[in-house]
Amino acid sequence: MTRILLASAGALALAACATGPTYQAKQVAPAAAAPFIGDVNSTLVSSAQPDQNWWRLYNDPVLDRLVADALAANTDIRVAEARLARARALLREERGAREPQIGVGGGVQYQRTPGPEIPGQDRSNIVGDVGADVSYEVDLFGRIGRRVEAARGDVAASAADADAVRVLIVADTTRAYADAVAAAEQAAVAQRIVDLLNRSLSLTQRRKDVGLGNGLDVARIAGLRDQRLAEIPLYLAERQAALFRLATLTGRAPRELPVETTFRTSSLKLDRPIPVGDGALLLARRPDVRAAERRLAAATARIGVATADLYPRISLGGSVGATNPIGDLFTGNALSWVIGPLLNWTVNRTAARARIAGAEADAQAALAQFDGTVLGALEETETSLSRYQQSVARRTALAAARNQAEAAARIARARQREGDISSLELIDAERTVADAQAQLALADAAITEAQIALFRALGGSWQA
Numbered sequence: 001m002t003r004i005l006l007a008s009a010g011a012l013a014l015a016a017c018a019t020g021p022t023y024q025a026k027q028v029a030p031a032a033a034a035p036f037i038g039d040v041n042s043t044l045v046s047s048a049q050p051d052q053n054w055w056r057l058y059n060d061p062v063l064d065r066l067v068a069d070a071l072a073a074n075t076d077i078r079v080a081e082a083r084l085a086r087a088r089a090l091l092r093e094e095r096g097a098r099e100p101q102i103g104v105g106g107g108v109q110y111q112r113t114p115g116p117e118i119p120g121q122d123r124s125n126i127v128g129d130v131g132a133d134v135s136y137e138v139d140l141f142g143r144i145g146r147r148v149e150a151a152r153g154d155v156a157a158s159a160a161d162a163d164a165v166r167v168l169i170v171a172d173t174t175r176a177y178a179d180a181v182a183a184a185e186q187a188a189v190a191q192r193i194v195d196l197l198n199r200s201l202s203l204t205q206r207r208k209d210v211g212l213g214n215g216l217d218v219a220r221i222a223g224l225r226d227q228r229l230a231e232i233p234l235y236l237a238e239r240q241a242a243l244f245r246l247a248t249l250t251g252r253a254p255r256e257l258p259v260e261t262t263f264r265t266s267s268l269k270l271d272r273p274i275p276v277g278d279g280a281l282l283l284a285r286r287p288d289v290r291a292a293e294r295r296l297a298a299a300t301a302r303i304g305v306a307t308a309d310l311y312p313r314i315s316l317g318g319s320v321g322a323t324n325p326i327g328d329l330f331t332g333n334a335l336s337w338v339i340g341p342l343l344n345w346t347v348n349r350t351a352a353r354a355r356i357a358g359a360e361a362d363a364q365a366a367l368a369q370f371d372g373t374v375l376g377a378l379e380e381t382e383t384s385l386s387r388y389q390q391s392v393a394r395r396t397a398l399a400a401a402r403n404q405a406e407a408a409a410r411i412a413r414a415r416q417r418e419g420d421i422s423s424l425e426l427i428d429a430e431r432t433v434a435d436a437q438a439q440l441a442l443a444d445a446a447i448t449e450a451q452i453a454l455f456r457a458l459g460g461s462w463q464a
Contacts, residue, residue, distance in 0.1 A: 018142030019311070020304025023149075023297045026367070032374060033280035037382055044389055048275035050285070054455045055174050058268045062260050063177050066250055070173040073251025077169055080162035087158040091151040097144045101135045137315045143308035146301045153298030160291035167287060167460035169249060175452050176246040177261065177268075182445035183239035184265040189441040190231045193434045197225035200413070200430055220427050228434055267444040270451060274388075276458060282381055283374060286459035292366070292373040299359070299366040306355040377457075384457040388450040395443040402436035409433045 035047060051057060055067050071077065139145055201221045207213035247257040276282075283289050412429035415421045 018145055018304055019307035020142070020146060021300055023300040025293070026296070026370065028280070028283055028374060031279075032283065032378060033278065035278045036276060036385055042273075042389060044273055044392060045276045045385065046273040047278060049277050049281060050275045050455075050458050054458075054460060055170060057270055057272070057274075058174075059271075060177075060264070060268065062258075062264065063174060063268075065258075066177055066246065066261065067170055067173050069250040069252075070169050071166060074169045074249055075251065076165050077162070080158075080165040084155070084158040084162050087151075087155045091148070091155050094144070094148045094151040097137065097147070098139070135315050137313060140314055141308045141311040142304055143313070146304035146308065150298040150301035150305065153294045153301060157291045157294040157298065160287040160294060164287035164291065167456060170460055171452055171456040173246065173249045174268075174455075175449065176242050176249060178445070178448045178452065180239050180242035180246065180261070181264050182267050182441075182448065183235045183242060184262075185267055185444070186438070186441045187232050187235035187239065188265055189437050190228055190235060193228045193437060194225055194232075197221060197228060197430060197434070200426065201225055203413075203417070204426075217427075221430070224427060224431060224434070231438075267441075268448045268451075269444075274451065274454060276381075276385070276454070279378060282377060282458060286377050289370075289373050289377055292370040296363070296366040296370045299363040303356065303359040303363055306352070306359040309352040309355060310349060377459075381454075381457040384450065384454040388447070388454050391443065391446045391450045395440070395447055398436065398440045398443050402433070402440050405429070405433045405436040 055063055137144065201218065204213055204217050204221050208215065208218055243257060243261060244254045246261065247254045250257075277285075409426075409429040409432070412421060412426045416426045
């Protein structure tokens with residue numbers, strides 16, 4: 001019977017057609033595919049294809065292991081992978097509608113005929129009921145095919161969403177490690193400033209002891225020293241918070257974080273330009289753009305699903321069964337069967353066209369979301385490029401200011417030893433050096449932050 005149904009379905013499928021529009025991938029405007037504005041005449045970036053594992057550009061084996069741990073154990077990634085598995089299961093369910101639907105049933109009943117007892121006649125009997133049904137929907141107007149197409153788009157969108165989560169987790173893991181390192185560096189800078197101020201305090205104390213200074217000078221330098229000393233616990237607290245965040249990102253309890261994550265005390269640095277590609281490469285690489293495009297494809301397919309409701313559904317079906325006393329259940333005369341097509345057409349064109357209009361509105365919304373995602377990706381990348389370049393320029397200016405402050409402080413110390421300037425002028429010079437060094441440490445951390453933001457904006461060059 002199944003062979004008869006499939007043969008009949010094959011003949012009808014020759015005339016089948018898919019309803020609704022056929023999705024065509026949307027072309028990106030030339031302006032969106034052009035090189036980035038921030039890539040013009042810049043020595044900090046290049047137009048080469050971004051590295052797939054961008055975090056390795058920092059040449060830090062500890063960071064490489066942390067990223068690998070995060071990709072393997074992060075809870076957000078596990079959630080995204082579970083959602084992808086669910087989307088794949090729904091796709092298999094939609095594909096299952098193309099297969100014959102087979103149902104088997106049976107039952108046993110005890111029957112007794114009412115009336116007086118007659119010798120030789122048994123009014124009690126056990127009756128069996130068995131049967132099997134086979135049906136196959138002929139997808140004459142593409143309803144099932146469009147549903148499969150939509151589910152396939154959902155799977156691809158979920159896969160892109162999972163990639164987007166991976167990009168985010170890699171960036172957050174790198175940022176947490178960079179924050180821990182930067183806080184350790186800032187604490188070390190603050191300690192060096194405290195050591196420098198201690199030397200100035202010792203010199204001022206000796207001058208007071210020999211009658212060349214006074215207690216006010218000593219108190220002022222000691223107060224400046226204590227201010228810088230009070231900053232160190234804040235940096236250490238920030239470092240601990242970053243390490244705890246790093247433990248969570250890598251799927252660990254805080255006490256399980258490897259001890260080597262605390263060894264580095266200098267900021268992450270790049271020794272080469274960042275490869276950024278161009279707009280066309282960006283849009284092909286970013287997971288959020290891919291997810292939006294696949295959702296647009298799924299929404300377009302669902303217009304066809306709704307349109308198919310304007311037409312009848314044709315199924316080929318058959319059944320075989322018997323209802324007889326148990327002893328006669330499987331005799332030739334007991335079996336009955338039927339086979340033939342079944343036409344099911346719910347004629348409510350108003351409701352069907354309303355569903356079509358709703359599906360078309362969903363597709364228009366998906367198209368707008370795709371366009372918005374493309375524009376947002378370009379905006380984020382250009383902004384990240386600009387901030388990275390400006391943070392480097394700011395760091396260059398701060399380094400020059402620090403060098404000038406250190407030179408001025410050296411002169412002030414020498415003149416103070418000779419008695420040419422007051423201790424107040426020396427304190428001002430030392431305060432300027434301390435501020436310049438602290439600002440430079442913050443600028444180094446800001447550059448790393450800007451680099452990570454740029455890598456994330458570029459889509460992380462993630463490939464599953």
